[in-house]
Amino acid sequence: MPEYSQYATFLGSEIDVHQASEPSDIIWENRHFTPGQRFLRTMIVAFIIFLCLCVSFALIFTAQKTSIAMKQKYPKQNCAEVGADYSGSDGRQRWKTDAVNEYIINNAIEEKGEVALYTGPMQCFCNAEKKLHHKKSEYYELKNDEGKVTYREQICLQYALDKRNAKLLALSVTVIIIVINTVLKKLVLGLVGWIGEDTVSQQKGSVVKGCFLGQFFNTGFIILIVNANMK
16 A cells, blocks of 8 residues: 555565565574574485485495396206206206206306396206205216316305395395385484474474485485386
8 A cells, every 4th residue: 555655665675565474483503503504404414315315325226136037047948848958867966967067157157247047947956956845056067088076166055145135235225224214314304403493393294204205305305216127
């Protein structure tokens, strides 16, 4: 209203009126912080949380890719068909020989830094041995025509360890997410208090936003990126 326009300014500055906070909502010890100081502290907190998410990404990416590589190392086989090829009285001996030979070939490939792929009889042989209650630590040998042992190795123990490690790595992704989410929550709770918000309600709002964004990126976005096919 024109008749009240003289009251719109005070000492030449425009008056900006806001509803006052409840006295119990004000954090009096934070009143000395300027908006610039709070902004700088907010950026520092955001950077710390970003570093935490980067660590989470590196751990999840490494565990996931290693787990997938181990699973691809042993593609699914129709062991019933494979076992049928080794029927007869000398079937087990021929199967064992082919399994050990496959292990030798793939072991040499891995030593060169290349990717091994067990598509032959070894994994089905080890599964069959397990059903016959043979120990995983049992040694399997190759002999020459003179009966001399030319190779001796625990091939089924290595197979069992690879399968176990693949499962553990897949499980570790879940563990990493839970641990990082817990760390993020505690970090946000501690660091938001350091920012120096004016009121308790602002502080709680910052905690909720920080926890939500941190856990969203850690639980959803990072997993999406890790599992994405970038080829």
